[in-house]
Amino acid sequence: MGRRKIEIATLKDPNTRQVTFSKRRTGLFKKANELSILCGAEIAIVVFSIGNKPYSFGHPGVDVIAAKFLQEAANSSDAKQIDAQGNNPSNELGDMNRLNQQLSDVQTQILEEEKKGAEHDERLKQHQVTQLSQYKELQASYLELQHRVKDYVNAIEVSECMILLAQEPVVGITKQVTTKRRKNN
Amino acid sequence: MGRRKIEIATLKDPNTRQVTFSKRRTGLFKKANELSILCGAEIAIVVFSIGNKPYSFGHPGVDVIAAKFLQEAANSSDAKQIDAQGNNPSNELGDMNRLNQQLSDVQTQILEEEKKGAEHDERLKQHQVTQLSQYKELQASYLELQHRVKDYVNAIEVSECMILLAQEPVVGITKQVTTKRRKNN
DNA sequence: CGATCTATTTATAACCT
DNA sequence: TAGGTTATAAATAGATC
Secondary structure, rough: OOOOOOOOOOOOOOHHHHHHHHHHHHHHHHHHHHHHHHOOEEEEEEEEOOOOOOOEEEOOOOOHHHHHHHHHHHHHHHHHOOOOOOOOOOOHHHHEEEEEEEHHHHHHHHHHHHHHHHHHHHHHHHOOOOOHHHOOOOOHHHHHHHHHHHHHHHHHHHHHHHHHHHOOOOOOOOOOOOOOOOOOO | OOOOOOOOOOOOOOOHHHHHHHHHHHHHHHHHHHHHHHOOOOOEEEEEEEOOEEEEEEEEEHHHHHHHHHHHHHHHOOOOOOOOOOOOOOOOOOHHHHHHHHHHHHHHHHHHHHHHHHHHHHHHHHHHOOOOHHHHHHHHHHHHHHHHHHHHOHHHHHHHHHHHHHHOOOOOOOOOOOOOOOOOO
């Protein structure tokens, strides 16, 4: 999708790779955000750069979805024929299920904390801008809210918001001083 | 990107929503796959449809990355100043960290099972085609292998493989009794 | 009803500043 | 060098089969 077609193979040039990573990651998160809104789906994405820096996107939240995902695995083995709705995606996890069973317990506690976390995030936002996934999740949720209100101009709004979501977590070399803000309107 | 521009708002029509979900999910996974190969990044995506059916993509694997992500969170709280590489993305998880600590423990056990699971998956594949995420992960890994070998024709290969990754887990459009049938004949 | 086919909209590779 | 611009490749909305 650019001036020229490229092969999908590891980019050798570090500089090009970094630029591409940043741009495509932004694009990926934007796509995920659109998918969740358009189809009412829950999505969680976790990305580790080649330098092992974590980036995440989640609606409603990475932790929530991760827990749900693992729980799903546990259930499928516990009752191999649950599913009155033809909804048994897997029943071959075997022993792993016993472990997931334990996870379920912890997961329940996490959900508890999640609720309190929502309010907590509010304060965090004011206290200091963070690059924590929790913060991003909050923004994502907020994003959807705007969409529902605006409804027909939201496509444009998304683009704007993605700029926020794209913010990188203290990239080593980065010097995010430039943030040119248009204080015009 | 279609015949006409659409607003990013929840699709009301169940049929349209299902179709869009399927198409865009496939596109999202393809993008994720390209990003991981182009930039050597590790990516995990978990999606729950509106009907709560799980779909996932992961390189090297959803579980592995999820564990890494959670561990990261746990560490950041356990030692708020680790990070000799300016790599402390967050330290405001608060109480939630204690829970993640517990998760880490269980997670370690899961990784153990993961290894055994790899071989197990092989048999499963022959026993019966499953729609389990584990299976998809295996395919994703296999995909990259092909890429490295072919190197310059991989762009085409990706397209091919995405068809496999796109396979849906027993789509349960349970009762999509078309409300509106083309009363053509 | 799901798989295919195009007209268009989007994403983005290479540039440019 | 990070961020903005533009030509072009790629994704996909709606139509068709």
